[in-house]
Amino acid sequence: MPAEPTHSGPSRVRKPRESVKPYVRTKPTRVPAQHAPKTSAVAAESQTRSNLTLHDWMTVVAYCDNNPSIKQHDVVAHFRARPEGALIFNQSSLSRHLSKKGRAEDQARLQATPAALDGKRVRAVTRPDVERALFLWTKHMEVRKEHYTGAMLAAKRTEFEKAMDVPENERMKSDGWISKFCKAYGIREHRRHGEAGSVDVNAVGKERERIKGILTAYAPEDVFNFDESGLFGFAPPDRGLSSEQMPGKKSNKTRITVGFACNSTGTEKLPIFYIGKSKQPRCFGKTSPKDRGFYYRNNKTSWMTAALFEEWVKEQDTRFRRQGRFILLWIDNFSGHDINYVPTNIRLEFFEPNMTSFVQPLDAGIIRCFKAHYRKGFCVRALEMDNAGEENIYKINLLEVMLLAKAAWEAVTAETIRNCWKKAFDLTSAGTLR
Known part of the structure; x- marks a missing residue:
């Protein structure tokens, strides 16, 4: 019969907890400094030497210059015990940096490149x-x-x-x-965004002043903006989360055009203007987009043309005439907006060329918000397809794209629209738009 195990040490039975013990953070949360030079500072209790950055040496030299009576070994001890982080170096290194030659070398490094303060060693440059x-x-x-x-x-x-x-x-x-x-030299990759870089800031200010002068003649709810955008509504997400690299999926790059119009108060969003390639999309069956409540037109490029825009303006002009309203409609100077029809109840006002990235409300975040809502709805639908056991969870037809787009447009709030109008026209809450 085996012998019972014996315990030579004290009992290791955990004492029952009598009360809830809150989690206590042992280290204070530190907000990292923004755009600050790098440092080689280590914990004050550490005794491991490390190469100092040029910024660290400049700090040490400045301390010595401000305290000329302190001996060098006391300077070494002072920076070893520095509360915000120890800078560990020896007296001979300090003496070398305090010498006339050392100071000249540090100044030469400082002037050599913009990122010199972060460097620990002298860059060897052949030419x-x-x-x-x-x-x-x-x-x-x-x-x-x-x-x-x-x-x-x-x-x-x-x-x-x-x-x-x-x-x-x-x-x-x-x-x-x-x-x-x-x-x-502090050079990084940056992405260019649209036409904003080619616009004079002073010209933007003048354009906004011109806009404010025109707005005074109209009630905020009668001021509209129209713009169109391409929508790649069939394409699956090109990035996502996973624990390992995933192979790419073939992307459906079919594009349709979606046109938006809304007023400055966000209380009136006109139905989306859809433009596709097919005259009678197969997914609608025996019904038409009009029967489903969509404003849909088509051409070979699925892009806005002057003929399509003129037709849309005529219909909106008739509607506002019946309502007894006179509307101000802001549009960009895209060639597809150049029409012959002269509306009676809509005043068409064009933004100056290349200004839309600054002064067009729909470009100030409204369309971006719509596309974010669309992508969210697209991914939620993919989850539903996965739950239903579908193999291709991202497969979608034009009718479903238009339904998702309609829901996304409805999800854009009036507050978002108002804020984008104020941002584009540089208006405060006490400005022309209320």
Whole structure:
């Protein structure tokens, strides 16, 4: 019969908890500094040496200059015990940075590149003259409001190397230097958005003043904006969450055009103007889009034309005439909005060219909000298809796209619309639009 186990140590039976013990955070939450230079500071109790950044050395040197009577070994001890983070270095390193030569080297590093404060070591540059010329070229491009790519940097460097007679064995053959060059000079990838970069800010102010002058003659509920946008309503999401990389899915790039019109108070959103390619979409069966309550037109490109827009304006003009209303309708100067029809109850007012990214309310977030609601509805529908056991959960037809779009347009709130109008026209709550 086996012997019973014995315990040589104290009893390890956990004492029952008598009350709820709240979670106590042992470390205070620290908000990281924004746009602050990097530092090599470590916990005050740490004794491990690490290379200091140039910003750290500038801090140490400035402390020594402000306290000339303190001995160097006391400076070392002071920064080892610094509450906000220890900077660990020895007296010989400090002496080297305080020397005339060391100060000159630090100043040279500081002026070499915009990101020098974050660096721990001196960058070894084979041809500083070529790199300096390349940096000046990047600033020239930025002054012109032009982006440049890695391929353009490589080509331009080759030009400078030839112009400066750099020996063949010293020229850069690969592109590995590009990432280091960009890091040293604080160059990052940025995405350009529409036409906003080509507009004079002063011209935007003048356009807004012109708009405000016209608005005074109309009640806020009678001021409308119309704009159209492409909708890739059949395409599955191109990004998502997973624990590992997933293979891509073939995307349905079929596009339809959706046109929106709403007033400045958000109390009146006109039905979406749909434009597709098929005259009688098969998914509607024996019914038509009109029978289903949709305003649908078609052409080969599924895009807005002057003929389609003129037809829509005529119908809206008739409707407002019956209501006894006189409407101000803001539109952009797209060629498809240039019509011959002169409405009686709608005043068509065009924005100045290239201004829509600043002054058009629908471009100020209303259409973006609609598309966010559409994507959400599209993904919820995919979940329902998955629950139903469908193999292709993203398969959808035009009728279903239009129904989702209708629901998404209804989900855009009046508050969102009002805020976008105020943002576009730069109006406060006490301004022209109330």
